[in-house]
Amino acid sequence: ETGVTQSPTHLIKTRGQQVTLRCSSQSGHNTVSWYQQALGQGPQFIFQYYREEENGRGNFPPRFSGLQFPNYSSELNVNALELDDSALYLCASSPGQGGYGYTFGSGTRLTVV
Amino acid sequence: GNSVTQMEGPVTLSEEAFLTINCTYTATGYPSLFWYVQYPGEGLQLLLKATKADDKGSNKGFEATYRKETTSFHLEKGSVQVSDSAVYFCALKRLRGSQGNLIFGKGTKLSVKP
Numbered sequence: 001e002t003g004v005t006q007s008p009t010h011l012i013k014t015r016g017q018q019v020t021l022r023c024s025s026q027s028g029h030n031t032v033s034w035y036q037q038a039l040g041q042g043p044q045f046i047f048q049y050y051r052e053e054e055n056g057r058g059n060f061p062p063r064f065s066g067l068q069f070p071n072y073s074s075e076l077n078v079n080a081l082e083l084d085d086s087a088l089y090l091c092a093s094s095p096g097q098g099g100y101g102y103t104f105g106s107g108t109r110l111t112v113v
Numbered sequence: 114g115n116s117v118t119q120m121e122g123p124v125t126l127s128e129e130a131f132l133t134i135n136c137t138y139t140a141t142g143y144p145s146l147f148w149y150v151q152y153p154g155e156g157l158q159l160l161l162k163a164t165k166a167d168d169k170g171s172n173k174g175f176e177a178t179y180r181k182e183t184t185s186f187h188l189e190k191g192s193v194q195v196s197d198s199a200v201y202f203c204a205l206k207r208l209r210g211s212q213g214n215l216i217f218g219k220g221t222k223l224s225v226k227p
Contacts, residue, residue, distance in 0.1 A: 040220075042204075042219045056214055104158070106155050
């Protein structure tokens with residue numbers, strides 16, 4: 001049973017650019033959630049995808065968007081990057097929408113300069 | 114709104130010392146409560162959970178009891194090991210419609226010295 005895989009592990013972008021982060025969910029999991037973890041802070045919920053549709057969103061602007069594919073993998077896209085977007089982005093998959101049984105990936109460390 | 118407050122770290126203990134990390138929450142309704150652990154360079158791992166008042170979650174020697182009267186979920190371990198050094202996050206989950214996102218505290222860094 002594979003876990004949650006995120007790519008890339010690290011990247012550096014320039015302010016104003018766009019970035020795409022990827023996540024492969026754990027086998028048998030149909031729900032993917034994304035979290036942003038700023039340095040020294042707890043993770044904050046960005047949004048959740050279930051059966052290819054967004055079904056929950058935290059307090060993040062529309063320039064944060066996502067996709068979920070038929071194989072339940074997911075992408076997080078961030079447009080018009082700002083310095084404050086520098087953070088660890090965590091993907092978590094679960095076997096249902098209820099939020100139980102989360103498996104987290106190791107994250108993508110994004111640095112915006 | 115819903116929120117989690119946990120004691121600030123870092124916490125430094127000697128091996129075999131007793132550990133307590135305080136966590137209190139504010140929530141509408143009856144949330145489920147969790148402790149997650151994050152080792153350096155890794156994602157979050159579920160340590161334990163409790164889904165209703167007076168439930169005790171336990172795992173790997175760690176325990177936490179869901180106290181509704183004090184809105185608390187303090188993490189305890191009787192004898193810590195160097196391998197317990199990590200960042201610990203208290204979290205709550207509320208259900209709104211079909212969504213079940215987690216709300217985390219800021220985390221408490223634990224360092225255990227030999």
